Amino acid sequence: MIEAFLETAAPRGANVVLVLEMAMGTGLLLGAWLARKRRFRQHAWCQSTIVLLNFAVVAVMMIPSFRVHVLPRIPAKLGKAYYALATTHGALGTVTELAGLYILLSAGTSVLPEKLRITKYKMWMRSVLGLWWVVLLLGMATYTRWYVPHLFRK
Amino acid sequence: MRRSVCIAGLAAALVMGMGVFGTGRKGSVTRAQQTTSATEVKIDNFSFGPVALTVPVGTTVTWTNRDDIPHNTVSTDDPKIFKSKVLDTDEKFSFTFSKPGTYSYFCSIHPKMTGKIIVQ
Numbered sequence: 110m111i112e113a114f115l116e117t118a119a120p121r122g123a124n125v126v127l128v129l130e131m132a133m134g135t136g137l138l139l140g141a142w143l144a145r146k147r148r149f150r151q152h153a154w155c156q157s158t159i160v161l162l163n164f165a166v167v168a169v170m171m172i173p174s175f176r177v178h179v180l181p182r183i184p185a186k187l188g189k190a191y192y193a194l195a196t197t198h199g200a201l202g203t204v205t206e207l208a209g210l211y212i213l214l215s216a217g218t219s220v221l222p223e224k225l226r227i228t229k230y231k232m233w234m235r236s237v238l239g240l241w242w243v244v245l246l247l248g249m250a251t252y253t254r255w256y257v258p259h260l261f262r263k
Numbered sequence: 264m265r266r267s268v269c270i271a272g273l274a275a276a277l278v279m280g281m282g283v284f285g286t287g288r289k290g291s292v293t294r295a296q297q298t299t300s301a302t303e304v305k306i307d308n309f310s311f312g313p314v315a316l317t318v319p320v321g322t323t324v325t326w327t328n329r330d331d332i333p334h335n336t337v338s339t340d341d342p343k344i345f346k347s348k349v350l351d352t353d354e355k356f357s358f359t360f361s362k363p364g365t366y367s368y369f370c371s372i373h374p375k376m377t378g379k380i381i382v383q
Contacts, residue, residue, distance in 0.1 A: 118309045118373035178333070178349060178372060186351065191332050255332065256373065258309040 119256035126170050127252050133159045134245040137238055144234075156234075157217055160209040167206060175199055194254050198247040205240045212237060303327055304378065306334045306350070306370075311378035318360065320382055325357040326350070334376065339367040 117124075140155035179195045186192045212234060214220050215227040227233050302322055305312045307329040318324060326336045328350040336356055338344040344366060347356035360366065360382040370376040 118375050120372075120374045181349070182333075182351065 117252075117256040118258055119252065122170055123174075123252065123256060126166060127249070129166055130163075130245055130248055133163055134242060137241055141234075141238055153217060156209075157213050160206070160213050164206060164210065167202070171199070171202075190254050194247065194251040198244060198251045201240065201247065202244045205237060205244050208233070208237045208240070304336075304380075305329050306336075306376075309373060309376055311336075311368075311370075311376060314378050315381060316378070317381040317383060320363055321359065321361060322382070323357050323359040324380055325355050327355045328352055334370045334372060336368050336378075337371045339369060 119127075136155060136159050140152050140159065143149075143152040143155060175195065179192055179199070182192055183196055187196060212227065212230075215225070216230060302316060302318050302324050304316060304324060304326045306326060309330065311326075316324065326347065328334050329352070331352055333349045333351050335347045335349050337346045345358040345368070349372070350356055360380060363382045366380045366382065368378055368380070
């Protein structure tokens, strides 16, 4: 994996984020497996840790990069892959992370009023897991577009 | 079966997305207005060319991004002697070197891209 990164033009921070996100995506699948095995306590810890860790990664690493490199050029340059992929990843990722936090608050705490709590847990959790993986794949595509030379040359 | 269909659908969507988005040179381009550009460094395919450029004192060097993704050029000195904004395709940045010395620089988006200007 390190050799693969040496072939890209990515800064170390982007590589760290990519590895973390791939690990978190795998971790969520593991967490879903724990729920299927009816190990709900471990399931809750696993998924909550990942949602909160991802929130930190997004706040510390992704948002600052997005503000500098993408935000000044949209919507004018949305027709270009570089900006379109990052923007789609950012928008869908925001929705997914917020939905993850909502599930966490609704299922794991009593902070939310009764009316706002989820009743169809399985549907919500499966949807967010699916979306999470779509966002992860978009993130990998964004990384490829930003940092891998030669790939799109004619 | 349904799971395999979902995975195949996701993979297809990703491949289609990359194919659609992978045409970076199309679309409108804003060219920066520049004055005289005595010497040019081209940015192409994730590299500066020439990597090392020797110029006399007082030369204005212009970096032009010929790549299909954005780059910038930032001096490695502290404090920074020059720092461009993010340059999109065909955008330019110029800097006049008024003192002799060796000025190393890099692209802060892709830090492995480096170059230097030798001012004599």
